[in-house]
Amino acid sequence: MSPRGRNVGNLDLPPHVETDKKANGTVYYRYLLPNGQRKSLGKDKYEAIKAAQALNSVLERNPDIVSKILTSVERQQKQLTIPTFAQALTEYENIHLPKKKYAKNTLDIVTSNITKYHDMWDPLYCTDISLLMISEYLKQQTDFQAEKHRSQLIDIWKYFVANGWAPENIAEKTLKPIRPEKVRTRHSNESIDIVKAACPDWLRLAIDLALHSIQRRADLVVMERTSINIKDNTMTVLQHKSLNYDKPVFIEVDMHPELREIVLLCLEHGMKLRCPYLISTRPERITAQIRDAKLHPFAVTEDHLTKQFKKYRDLSGAYDHLEPNQRPSLHDLRALGIYNITQQYGKKYAQALAGHANVKMTDHYLEGHETPKPERISYR
Template sequence: MAPPRRRSVGNRNLPANLYPNGKYFQYRNPITGKKTSINKPMAEAIKLANAANARLLPMVADYSLLEMITGEAAPRVRKLLDRFETEWLPERDLAASTLTEIRFKLERYRQDLGDKLIGQIDVLAMSEYLDEFSNNAYTKHRSLMIQIWAFAVAKGLADRNVAEMTIKKREQAKVRQRHTLEGVTKIIDAETTPDWLKRAIRLALLSLQRREDLVSWERSAVDLDANIIRISASKTQNYDTPIHLEIEMGADLRQLVTECLAVPIISPYLLCYRPARRRRDQMDAKLHWSAINEDYLTKEFRKARDECGAYDHIEDVRARPTVHELRALGAWLYKQQGFGQDYIQALLGHATEEMTEFYQEGHEKEVVYQRVKAGLKL
């Protein structure tokens, strides 16, 4: 809340927050401090200021005094966000990555809006807050805010869903372009590309697995005698039918996996590297000192891509393909080599049929792996 300005002799008889502005007047919002010109005669300006004060001044009352008088804690946004996180989120079967993203947004809302009364967040306040975000970010934050305020209405903490009353913007089309085989080959062949990243790129193309699964793929998942490698798609683990794949390795994938196992680093992961420096805070943030986290993979891929000039013809750096688009290129390559659509969908982990479930003693669910193949040749 902005501090009130002292009244001078010239404006002593005017309502609170109304000030002379040349020939006319301006009103200063007691909550935001925003000034609005009122190009009206004094009588009309006073009438407007009194109406605005009647609506806004109750919101800037002494919260602690209000709580002492009423015996109840003021309903602040922080309380709403805490209840939303503890009561609403656990009821949704959301992927771990989605939950992490939502909690990150909730923490930002706590910092930005947490101390405000819920009643202070009207349509104008919500609209102004959402307008701080760019187009696509605006859409995502608005969607979450609609869910939060729907929860608030259902719990009696708010009278209406003010987020739903804000403008719905159309998301801008993604400008990022697809990978080409020539572009990816240039990245792999470049001397500036680290060996571990070359293996990561090939593993993404051959296995069609997601970034988060590539960096967490454990060596123990490999059975060279049976020529298989297992993986449980992390994005599906909170689904009713999580995806578990038992991949029969083609010659190229088997060769790559063998290379990964032969890397002279004692690591539980197929993809690993030896950091140049081992900072304590970085080591504590990882499951193992040799692990490659998702953000580091993304950053190093972007760096290698630009250093070798693979996509310099795409002037907008934001439009150049990233690690994520490797899956799409791999799926296209499989199709070009004559593999069927069902084969590719299964390898991508996009199966739609319900998996067979077996139960052990105690009715514990047994993981059932779906047998697929990965026979792409690079």
């Protein structure tokens, strides 16, 4: 907005200053903001001029020549030394991120989050993004999401600081989200029997395979017939969660009787569908998109297995006494399986079958299942 024309008597006033002369001769000064609002500058002409000059400089409305030159030089220096956020984050993605060796699912989440950061801050320079901007963004997330975003932003700014693009890691100064304590509930064998009674055949087999093999869903859905040696009674699994480890977890164990029985049933079911995977089903419809997302037309994806388990778990009514977010999940079958196998075949076998590097992780899964020992109280 161009400054309004001034009277001859007001030529010594800065642009955007108006006068209001009262009947008693007192002159008041007002400043005209870019949005058309007027703010009083009082009746002291000297103070009004100083305030107007400062406002013009801050708002870049006809600033003085020195301010123009300094601002121009500052911008040129920033352009020469500091990349835009878009450039810096792209380098982080292409150079630093591949070194992190994230699992595929984790990498998908990280990449999705980075896309959100691009959308918000791409036009800005790294130094233009403030602690307030990051803090406000984290406040918009759930506690769980905020924890993940904060961790990711700290790593991004760590890379920026290391390259001299930011003076400090402002993401570290944000408050660490406090997640509400998770109410841990466990499956019971009685409840699982109720759930299985409501399931279709293929899902019932999948639940039993998860329970007796104690493998994660990512390993369950890709377990092939070739991983089973019926003659030697062994099962071989390369655990996908460990693929990026220095030493991936590759297990070959003897199958206990219950595991062998369910494996034979899965093999029989798969042979009918001519599917090489132990968990298989004929979908109601097959589109090109569904086919591309699957290893085989009759194979089952991780997401589908989880959703179907949740669906029939709730339909069965086995956990109606719990809130939906407290009901045990498909992954919690692993804990029940570890408990059952520990009780029947010992903790060392359960640890080997689960692929745990140490017994501490096995004990973590056993928490909530073990019956506490009675406390002995002695009185003399």
